[in-house]
Amino acid sequence: MNLAAVADPFVPVPYRVAQVRRETRDVATLELRPTAGERPAFQPGQFNMLYAFGVGEVAISVSGDPARMGSYVHTVRNVGTVSGVIAALKEGAILGLRGPFGTPWPSQTAEGCDVVIVAGGLGLAPLRPAIYHVLARRERYGRIAILYGTRSPADILYHREIERWRRRLDVDISVTVDHADPSWHGNVGVVTKLIARSGFDPNSTIAMICGPEVMMRFAAMALNETGVSSERVYLSMERNMKCAIGLCGHCQFGPNFICKDGPVMRYDRIAEILAVREI
Amino acid sequence: MEGLERIVLAHPFFAGLEAELGQLVSGCARNLRFDLGTYLFHEGDAANEFYLIRHGSVALEILPPGQHPIVFATEREGNIVGTSWLVPPYRWRCAARAVELTRAIGIEARCLRDKCEADHHLGYEMMKRFLPVIVQRLDEARLQILDVYGKHDT
Numbered sequence: 522m523n524l525a526a527v528a529d530p531f532v533p534v535p536y537r538v539a540q541v542r543r544e545t546r547d548v549a550t551l552e553l554r555p556t557a558g559e560r561p562a563f564q565p566g567q568f569n570m571l572y573a574f575g576v577g578e579v580a581i582s583v584s585g586d587p588a589r590m591g592s593y594v595h596t597v598r599n600v601g602t603v604s605g606v607i608a609a610l611k612e613g614a615i616l617g618l619r620g621p622f623g624t625p626w627p628s629q630t631a632e633g634c635d636v637v638i639v640a641g642g643l644g645l646a647p648l649r650p651a652i653y654h655v656l657a658r659r660e661r662y663g664r665i666a667i668l669y670g671t672r673s674p675a676d677i678l679y680h681r682e683i684e685r686w687r688r689r690l691d692v693d694i695s696v697t698v699d700h701a702d703p704s705w706h707g708n709v710g711v712v713t714k715l716i717a718r719s720g721f722d723p724n725s726t727i728a729m730i731c732g733p734e735v736m737m738r739f740a741a742m743a744l745n746e747t748g749v750s751s752e753r754v755y756l757s758m759e760r761n762m763k764c765a766i767g768l769c770g771h772c773q774f775g776p777n778f779i780c781k782d783g784p785v786m787r788y789d790r791i792a793e794i795l796a797v798r799e800i
Numbered sequence: 801m802e803g804l805e806r807i808v809l810a811h812p813f814f815a816g817l818e819a820e821l822g823q824l825v826s827g828c829a830r831n832l833r834f835d836l837g838t839y840l841f842h843e844g845d846a847a848n849e850f851y852l853i854r855h856g857s858v859a860l861e862i863l864p865p866g867q868h869p870i871v872f873a874t875e876r877e878g879n880i881v882g883t884s885w886l887v888p889p890y891r892w893r894c895a896a897r898a899v900e901l902t903r904a905i906g907i908e909a910r911c912l913r914d915k916c917e918a919d920h921h922l923g924y925e926m927m928k929r930f931l932p933v934i935v936q937r938l939d940e941a942r943l944q945i946l947d948v949y950g951k952h953d954t
Contacts, residue, residue, distance in 0.1 A: 642949035672949040699944045701871045706899050709859065709874045711943045718876070733948040739939070 530766050533572045533617025536560075538610050539592060544678050547599040548643065549608045550584065553618060554592045561621060563587055565628060565650030566757060566785040569620030570765050571595065573610075577603040580762040582647035582784070583621060587654060593618070596646035596678065622765045624785045626651040627755055631727035635663040637719060637749075639740045641670050641712050641732020645678050647757050647784070648731050652686070659691055666719040667694040670712025670736070674698055674705045693719065712736065713743040723748030729785075731757040738795055741788045751789035758783045758791070775800055804829050808905055811852045812878040813929060821922050828911035834858075834898035840881060847890045849906045850882030856902025860894050872944065873937070874899065883934055885909035 540552040554560070563569075563583050572578040579601075585594025599605040607616065628651055636655055640648050655662050667686065671677055677696065686694050695715045697708035708715065712732070726749050730737045737756045744754050760772035760779040767781030775794035777783060794800055805826035808814055814822065832851070834840060840851060840858060851858075857876045861869040872894075875881050881904070884892050890909065916923035 670949075672947070676949065697874075699947070699949070702868045703859070703861065703871060703897070705871065707874075708857075708876075709871045711940045713943070714940060718878070735946060736943065736948045739943060 530619060530622075531764070533570070533578075533619050535615050536593070536618045538612050538614045538616070541610065541612055544596065545676050547608065548596060548678065549610075550594060550596045550646075551607070551610060552585070552592045552594050553616070555618075556615065560591065560593055563593070563621035563650075564625035565654050566626035566647060567621040567623045568647075568762075568765075568784060569593060569595065569618050569622070570762070571597075571607055572617030572619070573603055573606040574615070574617065576606045578617075578619075578763075579603040579607065580622075580759075580765065580780070581607075582757070584646035584649045585653075587650050588657060596643065596649075598643050619765060622780055624783055626654075626729050626757075626785050627727055628654045631655070631729075632658075632661045633663070633725075634753075635721040635726040636665045637716070637721055637726055637728040637744070638665075638667045639712060639716065639728060639730040639732070639744075640668070641730075641736040641740070642672065642676070643678070644730075644732030644736075644757070645669055645671075648729060649679065649682075651729055656686075656689075656692065663725065664721050665692045666721055667692060668697075668712055668715040668719065669695070670697045670699070670715070670732075672699050674701055674707075695719070711739070713739045716740065716743040717747055723750075726753055728754045729757075730754065734759070734795070741792070751792055752787055754788035755785055756788055756791070757785050804831065804905070807831075807854070808852070811854065811905065813852055813880050813933075817925065821925055824915050824919065824922055825907065825912065828908040828915070830906050830908070832904045832906045834902045834904065836898060836900055838898045840896040840898065840904075841892045842895045843892055845892050847882060847884035847892050848909050850880060850885050850909060851896075851904040851906055853877050853879050853881060854903045854905065856904075857899050858902055858904075859897050859899045861897060862894050869895070873940070880933060883930060883937075885913070886930060 535556045536553040539554045542550040568580050568582040570578050571581050581595045584596040597608040599608040728744050730740045741754050758779050762780045763769045763771040765780045767778040772779040808826045809822045858881050859871045860873040861871045863869045
C-alpha cells in the first residue's frame, strides 16, 4: 500500500483517457493522464481503483511501463457493469482514480536469479510492468522465460509487444492457446505444459504467476514438480476489493486482505488457504 | 550401441531405461521424417505405432462433422505422440499432423506389446513411463474443459 502517494486514499483523482487500444473483442487498454499534476509512481504488480462516475469502482492492475511517467496504463476486460463501462470509454473521457495500492512483484528479490513469468489470459496485464522492469535491467537477471497461455489466437493480448520480445535473443517467450484451428502454427495446450520445457534452474528461479486462480494453482504445482520451491513462487490474487486500504474487509482471504497484503503473495504463505473451498 | 538404440535411449521419455530394455525397445523402432502438413495418423486408423518426437512439432486434432479440425494439443521435441496403441481396440482417437518438419522415432506397437507381454519387467517400465504422461494429459484436458479464461477471468 502506498498511502503517501495520495492525499486521501478515499478520494478519486480525475484522469482523462488519453488513448484507447482495443486489444481483443472485449479487452481495451486505456492510457490515463491526470487532469492536473503528475501521476504517482507505482511498482509492477500494484493496482488502482478506477471509478466510472455514476456507475461504480473496480480494482484494475496497472499494465504499463513503470518508467514511463505521465500516465497510467490499464488493460480492462468487460466482465461486468463497471468494467464494461470502463472498457468502452473513448479518448477524452474522464474517470476517477485512486491508488496505486498493493504489494509489488518481487523484481528486486529476483535479481541474480532466473525469472519465470507465467501468465494466463488477462493475467498478462498485471505482469507486463514486471516484464518491462526486468527487461530494462536485463543484465541483473539470469534466464528470463515468459510463458503465456490464453483461450484462442484471437484472445492474445499485446501482439506487437510479444513479437518484439520474441525477437530478443535474451528472452524465451512461449505462447500457447487452449484450442485453435489449423491456421495456428503455435503451441496448443494449457500454459502449465510450457513450464517443464523452459529449462530454468529451479534452485535459482523466482516465478511470478498471474491468471485465473485455478490456472495459478496448477502452474504453482507444475513449478513445484520441476523443483522450484514454494517460497520462490509468487501469485497475484484477486478478490472483490472495495476500500483498497485494508479497512472494509471485502477482500479478506484467510488472515489476509488482498488489497493490503496482496495482490502479489508468496505461494508458500497462501497454498493452504487456496485449497480451502469456503475462502 | 547401435545408432537407433542410442537415439531411443537419449530421448527424454526413455531417460534412465536399462540398456537391456533399451535394446528390446529399439528392436521395434524406426527412424521417421514428416514434412510440414503430413499426417502421422488419422482418427479411426489402426494404432500400429507410437512416436518419440526428436525435432519439430505435431498437432493433435479432432474433426467435428462439417467443420474445420480443432487442434487441442501440440507435442514438441522430447514428447511422445500416441497412447491408443496401449489399449484395445488399438485405434487412433484423434489425428496427428506435423506443423513443421518433424523427425521422430516410430515404435511398432504390436512388436512392443508382444515384448511387454513376454517380459513383464519391460511392461512395468513402459507402464511407469506412459501412466504419468496419460495422467498429465488428463489434467491438462480438465483445465481446458474448465475454460478458465472465460468471463470469470482475472
